[in-house]
Amino acid sequence: MWLHPTSALPSRSAQYLLQDKVMMGMLASLGIVHGQPFNPDDKTKKAMRQGALDAWYYMQYWYDNFPKEKLYWPDRHYASLLQADDNKKFTFIYEDRIDLINRAAEYFWCTYMPKELSATPATQYMMSLADKDGKPLEAGQRYKITVPAKMPVKQFWALTVYNRDTMSFIYSESNRTTLSSYDLDKMKKNQDGSVTLYVGPTAPEGLENNWIPTNGKRPLPAMRFYGPTDELNNKTFKLADFERA
Template identity: 30%
Template sequence: MLRHLPVLPLLMGLGLALAPISGIAAPGGAAPAPAGGTATTSVTTRLGALELQNGYPTNATAQKLYDELDLQRATQAYLWALPAVGFKALYDAQAKTMGVRNGDVLLYRTLKDKAGMLTPNITTLYAFSFWDLAAQGPLVVEVPAGLTAGGVLDIWQQPVTDLGQTGPDKGAGGKYLILPPGGPEVVAPGYRIFRSPSNQVWFGTRGLAPDKAVAEATVRQHRLYGWNQRANPPATGYSEVGGRPWQSAQPTDLNYWRLLSELYANEPVAPRDRMLFGMLSPLGLTPGQAFNPDARQARILGEGAQLGDLMARTIAYEKRTPGATVYPGKHWEYAVLFDLDQESPDKRRVQFEERSSWFYEAIAMSVGMQGRIVGFGQVYLEASKDARGEWLDGGRSYRMRVPAGAPVKQFWSITLYDNLSRGPLITGQGAADLSSRKPDLVTNADGSVDVIFGPVKPAGATNWIQTTPGKGWFAYFRFYGPTEAYFAKTWQLNDITLIQP
């Protein structure tokens, strides 16, 4: 109950000090009312003047305050629900746009395939699928031996388990059994058993073998089927995006809330999320109930989605989280700033802005994606500003030098993204991406690599990534299989430097 919430620490954490309430019945607010009369006071706020009668809000004041209260709730709920709605948007893209059934796997190969995805790597093959544990029963995932990295996630994009190199099989392959929330325990020798907190789950993996044919052949060996089909498992269907247009970015209008409502039509609500849905209830959104907002509710939810998107954008690109900067004096930041349980190490707070930053820009999270395993997994660094601290501008030209001896066991890559869609930057060049696996990558005599960014290719430049005038962009630098030199920071990535004013 609210009386048990740590209100004082919360206010102090927001930089607020408790002070006596003033203005409501303060001297000078209104002349004393005559005996039997009504005292009207006016309080000056950021919402304008709010009138009170004998300390009670007038009808106009109450309406204004409720509108503001509900708008504030909608903006904060927008930030909170980013991973859940991102999951649902991706599901709808696969099921409705691509027509892929639960349990079948969709392959994403090219730039066109991944154009609708949040911050994908263009270098590696992706394979995604969905499953409904309530409707289809427990899920079996057979993982082949080889160079793959992936996982099974719940609807909040929290990992149920990693698979492949960073999973319990450590690249040797094996069978995984995913159970629904609640229900009886299952004894299954030979299976690694995990229980999902949600009915709907997502499977995703990447092929990491240097040879693309080998990578795809390995990925295609994954098998997904129901536990009740284990005696005679059906073949897993594989489909291809094939360059078809699609989009999975979270909406910035009323559709955001429709997706959240649809996602929770038949899902348990975790204790941590009950406050979220409690805040949304006055706006017509309650798990398991039809979503039919009235005109006022729809107006506030629409505005909340618009403002929430702008807030998320600010949180992602203008980070204020302590420790976000990777190298002192430089502008590379950690893209992943939260733990898997999305709580601070001392378990005293949820990492609210940290999770908002990542899930506004990206999809999925796993042990391997946390960037904390020497030799395995991935590290994600991002930059949206140049060496001067100015926003990266698609109409200007920049240079970045990747020092020799990049600390990776597998490869590194740099990819540019549109700062509005968060998808790959689409230009006439094609993929706005360059990696150490690029066959014609040009290196300097000392082994370093110069990368040029700009709207026009300089004469003789090979390591060039095209940008678009009038568009902002940001970059992800990925380390696949980061080695000790990355963690010790004895090897450091250079800033992106302006070469054309």
């Protein structure tokens, strides 16, 4: 690989920030230097692969032990996708430090955030990190959640199930990754108008339209609220946890 100098890159005479110099020093130790060819030897390649694996396993462990104080509701097991820093931004830069761990955690499961987190976000994603007993969701298990007839949304709600290992969609033969309020006319509903949704490798008999397949992957369900109302923003509404079906 060759790192080509371009107009988008800073010149050698540019005044770099101190943290930039630290990072560039670490890159230089691997042989990655601006304007010079990068030809890593086998030892360096092995170290870089191991570093990527170590980072992945660390973040998996971090999410399996998600800080309780960051949960959206203290008696539930959901975290908002939008985990802002103490300044309600997503830079994680403070006068005395850069919060590396929380920054890594936020950008591990998504890549694009607003500039600032308002008290009334236009969209909220509630990520299910564990079942109602506090146990991390597992591959190969079937889970269910009952969505009430009246959800705190001005537009619509949608349940999307991601792959917990990669934070990406779970693809299957059905290509179904999401069920939403737009699909209610196809689902079997409960007497009170609520709907029970299932997440797992197989659907309960007769409830295929209420099911999102996991295809052998570890699920990360995300309940998405589009146009959330004050009930969600002030937390008077609480979403039930997933439970084993």
